[in-house]
Amino acid sequence: MDRQPRLLLAAVQGAEFVELPYTDECCGFGGVFSVEHPEISTAMLARKIANIEASGAGLVVACDTGCITNINGGLHRQVKRRASSISLSSWI
Numbered sequence: 001m002d003r004q005p006r007l008l009l010a011a012v013q014g015a016e017f018v019e020l021p022y023t024d025e026c027c028g029f030g031g032v033f034s035v036e037h038p039e040i041s042t043a044m045l046a047r048k049i050a051n052i053e054a055s056g057a058g059l060v061v062a063c064d065t066g067c068i069t070n071i072n073g074g075l076h077r078q079v080k081r082r083a084s085s086i087s088l089s090s091w092i
Contacts, residue, residue, distance in 0.1 A: 005063055005088050020051045020060075029070035045074045052083060060085035 010017045028034060028044030048071060052060055062068050062085050071085040 005061075008088065009061060018055050018057050020048075020055055020057075022047070022051060027067045027070050027074075029066045031066065034070070045070060046078070049074045049078050058083050059091075061088050061091050062086075063088050 006017070009015065025047065026044055027048045028041035030041070034041035052071070052075065060071060060083065062071065065087065068085045068087055075083050075085070
């Protein structure tokens with residue numbers, strides 16, 4: 001996410017904005033990347049999920065549908081506590 005979506009999130013009353021560590025790193029989906037390089041993609045997603053888990057966030061907001069789908073799938077498979085990701089436009 002760039003500066004503008006972060007500003008929108010920060011302005012939502014009652015919401016706490018928590019920046020994930022290594023937020024600029026890809027979740028590993030990248031269209032056909034996950035199909036052509038499944039081992040690398042899985043490792044990238046595992047790191048993203050670990051960062052989400054470490055943040056304590058119950059909701060992750062993203063701007064890319066592929067990222068949302070991949071992160072939700074990873075959260076469903078790897079994390080015991082309930083967290084989910086949604087699009088910025090759905091949340092605001």
